[in-house]
Amino acid sequence: MKTYSLFFASLTSILLASCHPDIDFDATGTFEATEIIVSAESNGKLFRLDAEEGVRLKQGEEVGLTDTVQLYLKKLQLQANMKSVDNQRPDIRKQIAALQEQLATAQRERARVENLLKANAANRKQLDDWESQIAVLESQLEAQRSTLYNSTASLNEQSSSVAIQMAQIEDQLQKCHIVAPINGTVLAKYAEPGELASVGKPLFKIADTEHIFLRAYITSTQLASVRIGMEAKVYADFGDDNLKTYAGIVSWIADEAEFTPKTILTDDERANQVYAVKIAVRNDGIIKLGMYGKVKFQTDESD
Numbered sequence: 609m610k611t612y613s614l615f616f617a618s619l620t621s622i623l624l625a626s627c628h629p630d631i632d633f634d635a636t637g638t639f640e641a642t643e644i645i646v647s648a649e650s651n652g653k654l655f656r657l658d659a660e661e662g663v664r665l666k667q668g669e670e671v672g673l674t675d676t677v678q679l680y681l682k683k684l685q686l687q688a689n690m691k692s693v694d695n696q697r698p699d700i701r702k703q704i705a706a707l708q709e710q711l712a713t714a715q716r717e718r719a720r721v722e723n724l725l726k727a728n729a730a731n732r733k734q735l736d737d738w739e740s741q742i743a744v745l746e747s748q749l750e751a752q753r754s755t756l757y758n759s760t761a762s763l764n765e766q767s768s769s770v771a772i773q774m775a776q777i778e779d780q781l782q783k784c785h786i787v788a789p790i791n792g793t794v795l796a797k798y799a800e801p802g803e804l805a806s807v808g809k810p811l812f813k814i815a816d817t818e819h820i821f822l823r824a825y826i827t828s829t830q831l832a833s834v835r836i837g838m839e840a841k842v843y844a845d846f847g848d849d850n851l852k853t854y855a856g857i858v859s860w861i862a863d864e865a866e867f868t869p870k871t872i873l874t875d876d877e878r879a880n881q882v883y884a885v886k887i888a889v890r891n892d893g894i895i896k897l898g899m900y901g902k903v904k905f906q907t908d909e910s911d
Contacts, residue, residue: 650805797812844894
């Protein structure tokens with residue numbers, strides 16, 4: 609008896625899920641998802657590509673790697689160049705210390721001679737000689753400072769140039785690591801490890817199959833009552849009148865009309881032009897891309 613009751617309850621739930629009373633659907637269409645074709649961003653042999661069809665990936669997850677040997681060697685070369693530039697940078701304070709000491713000594717001697725001159729113990733020529741020597745030392749010190757500053761500025765520019773090249777190499781190395789751009793499921797794989805990858809070569813296609821949408825078409829008459837953000841009931845069509853209901857939100861309405869696609873039916877088949885709309889649906893894993901679906905907009909007149 610208990611087994612019979614469970615069977616009856618299961619049968620009832622199946623019938624409720626799959627059988628709907630006759631509904632005057634507003635439009636029909638197919639389920640789509642945002643698809644992204646991930647292409648190689650670097651040239652080289654493809655070492656690894658773990659993007660098998662049907663596998664679900666997380667955004668930012670690394671799934672592949674292309675050859676990085678030459679780029680890494682270039683990075684080592686640039687690091688050596690940077691070290692060489694740093695070693696050439698002069699220590700200005702140490703290199704002008706000797707001249708500064710000579711200048712300080714000359715200034716002390718000039719002061720001593722000035723005092724002797726006041727006491728008539730020295731002649732004017734001695735004072736002039738020290739003043740002349742001080743002027744020469746000051747000129748030499750200024751020239752050395754200018755030379756050292758120019759040399760430092762030139763080395764700083766070289767260092768900046770090498771740093772920029774290193775940043776470029778780092779960026780290229782980063783692009784050798786193939787990552788998933790979004791949370792989604794791999795729909796197709798276009799390359800295998802061992803193949804030669806080039807910039808722009810498609811590697812795999814991924815789509816967000818959790819957040820999908822039904823692309824349907826409405827007539828200009830319906831357009832007046834449909835707006836972005838409007839709630840809708842979406843019915844996934846599994847065939848044999850087996851429909852499953854999902855809550856949907858109108859997320860996009862075309863700005864321009866187009867001719868009625870041959871595979872799409874509207875409630876007014878006499879209409880020559882229709883407007884495409886997208887109804888966002890959260891997929892529970894049952895809806896497959898390309899399946900047919902129907903929609904009923906929740907207007908004020910709807911139940």
